[in-house]
Amino acid sequence: MIELDCLGRRCPxxxxxxxxxxxxxxxxxxxxxxxxxxxxxxxxxAWCRMKGQELVxxxxxxxxxxxxx
Amino acid sequence: xxxxxxxxxxxxxxxxxxxxxxxxxARQALLAALDDGWPDPDRLYASGRRARRLLExxxxxTAESLGVxxxxxxxxxxxxxxxxAAILGGLAGRERAGHxxxxxxxxxxxxxxxxxxxxxxxxxxxxxxxxxxxxxxGVPLERSSGTPPHNRPSVxxxxxxxxxxxxxxWRAAVAAPGVxxxxxxxxxxxxGTVQPVAAAAEACAEAGVPLYxxxxxxxxxxxxxxxxxxxxxSAHKWGGPPGVGLLVVRKGTRWRSPYPGDDxxxxxxxxxxxxxxxxxxxxxxxxxxxAAAAEAxxxSALVDRIRDTVSRTVPDVEVVGDPVDRLPxxxxxxxxxxxxxxxxxxLDRHGFAVSSGSSCTASTLRPSHVLEAMGVxxxxxxxxxxxxxxxxxxxDRFLAVLPGVVxxxxxxxxx
Numbered sequence: 001m002i003e004l005d006c007l008g009r010r011c012p013x014x015x016x017x018x019x020x021x022x023x024x025x026x027x028x029x030x031x032x033x034x035x036x037x038x039x040x041x042x043x044x045x046a047w048c049r050m051k052g053q054e055l056v057x058x059x060x061x062x063x064x065x066x067x068x069x
Numbered sequence: 070x071x072x073x074x075x076x077x078x079x080x081x082x083x084x085x086x087x088x089x090x091x092x093x094x095a096r097q098a099l100l101a102a103l104d105d106g107w108p109d110p111d112r113l114y115a116s117g118r119r120a121r122r123l124l125e126x127x128x129x130x131t132a133e134s135l136g137v138x139x140x141x142x143x144x145x146x147x148x149x150x151x152x153x154a155a156i157l158g159g160l161a162g163r164e165r166a167g168h169x170x171x172x173x174x175x176x177x178x179x180x181x182x183x184x185x186x187x188x189x190x191x192x193x194x195x196x197x198x199x200x201x202x203x204x205x206x207g208v209p210l211e212r213s214s215g216t217p218p219h220n221r222p223s224v225x226x227x228x229x230x231x232x233x234x235x236x237x238x239w240r241a242a243v244a245a246p247g248v249x250x251x252x253x254x255x256x257x258x259x260x261g262t263v264q265p266v267a268a269a270a271e272a273c274a275e276a277g278v279p280l281y282x283x284x285x286x287x288x289x290x291x292x293x294x295x296x297x298x299x300x301x302x303s304a305h306k307w308g309g310p311p312g313v314g315l316l317v318v319r320k321g322t323r324w325r326s327p328y329p330g331d332d333x334x335x336x337x338x339x340x341x342x343x344x345x346x347x348x349x350x351x352x353x354x355x356x357x358x359x360a361a362a363a364e365a366x367x368x369s370a371l372v373d374r375i376r377d378t379v380s381r382t383v384p385d386v387e388v389v390g391d392p393v394d395r396l397p398x399x400x401x402x403x404x405x406x407x408x409x410x411x412x413x414x415x416l417d418r419h420g421f422a423v424s425s426g427s428s429c430t431a432s433t434l435r436p437s438h439v440l441e442a443m444g445v446x447x448x449x450x451x452x453x454x455x456x457x458x459x460x461x462x463x464x465d466r467f468l469a470v471l472p473g474v475v476x477x478x479x480x481x482x483x484x
Contacts, residue, residue, distance in 0.1 A: 039428045
């Protein structure tokens with residue numbers, strides 16, 4: 001599983017990194033993002049909804065996203 | 070930045086929801102009122118009496134525009150000051166009934182700041198919880214605490230993805246014991262979604278709870294359903310001068326001043342009023358209302374054009390808010406992978422003034438609580454709001470420039 005350490009990085013950088021990483025993994029694979037920007041939880045969930053990907057888990061500063069398409 | 074080939078053209082101010090350009094009638098009235106508006110209207114000599122007559126005429130005209138009685142209306146030094154007076158005075162007046170403020174999760178930050186002050190005051194001057202970053206945004210402190218609902222200073226009620234109030238949750242919240250006041254924005258100042266004020270008011274009436282409506286974005290543009298107990302508005306949102314807020318407290322509504330002063334039960338701002346600005350506000354409101362229905366149709370068509378075009382010409386964009394049940398002059402969208410502040414500055418270089426709910430543009434570095442409550446993307450956010458001076462050509466020029474601006478910013482981050 002790819003893990004992106006975006007701690008200390010401001011939005012939208014964690015979302016940009018997430019989008020780039022998801023392109024590189026197979027459908028069904030999970031990308032884990034560590035992000036502590038106050039907007040990260042909201043924007044990662046919104047990104048998944050807009051791009052049709054699955055937010056598997058969101059806990060504090062760790063987010064797991066599965067590539068669906 | 071790349072030259073997009075589009076000439077910069079005349080600057081277009083597209084942030085009327087922050088402050089609309091001064092209406093010609095406001096300017097005229099302001100200048101005319103400077104001559105007689107400087108004395109203190111509380112004084113009994115001739116010049117004071119002239120000032121008193123000016124104030125009373127402005128009050129009568131504004132009350133008539135709003136469909137209320139003159140003695141229900143008071144002028145405040147800003148829309149924000151009027152909001153604070155409505156919330157804090159409305160809560161203080163109901164102290165014997167309860168202490169809880171029920172509010173939508175998408176209220177203006179002025180409401181949330183007043184709610185936070187109320188929460189702090191309720192526990193003897195110390196903040197009640199340490200819910201961390203929420204404190205910075207002035208978001209009421211009680212959201213996740215274990216306090217029973219009827220003891221909480223404030224209870225937020227959520228909205229759906231389009232920014233419309235959850236009416237079932239609202240009904241339950243206002244019917245709970247100990248609710249002193251309920252606060253609902255007439256239409257979202259950030260995304261334009263019109264709120265179900267009439268249904269929310271009905272729920273409040275059944276529960277015996279007064280409803281406060283923040284109508285800053287609606288007054289002068291669209292009618293507000295009448296069943297509220299308190300209402301505020303702000304003159305510079307309709308083209309009046311800055312520095313005039315309106316507070317209406319309907320007869321029979323308990324209100325007690327949270328400020329020092331002589332008369333604790335009659336809403337009145339401290340100090341001498343800015344009479345010329347008040348006269349200008351009254352005159353411009355009347356003029357704006359005369360044209361409001363036609364303007365709403367004209368601007369709403371331009372907003373439709375922005376909504377349609379942005380969705381088609383900008384990839385990975387989300388136009389937010391209700392597409393139909395919305396304010397006529399305001400539209401908001403969020404662009405993936407774009408920094409809101411960078412977008413705002415890039416548009417400014419092309420001559421467009423817009424605002425943004427992205428965290429990087431806020432003093433708190435937190436994303437807009439409105440966008441968060443809706444669950445829509447908060448970065449790359451742009452709010453465009455139109456006014457009487459906005460032309461079709463302004464909008465078309467904006468729509469021509471935007472896709473290139475967004476594409477350039479995305480190229481910079483490798484997307």
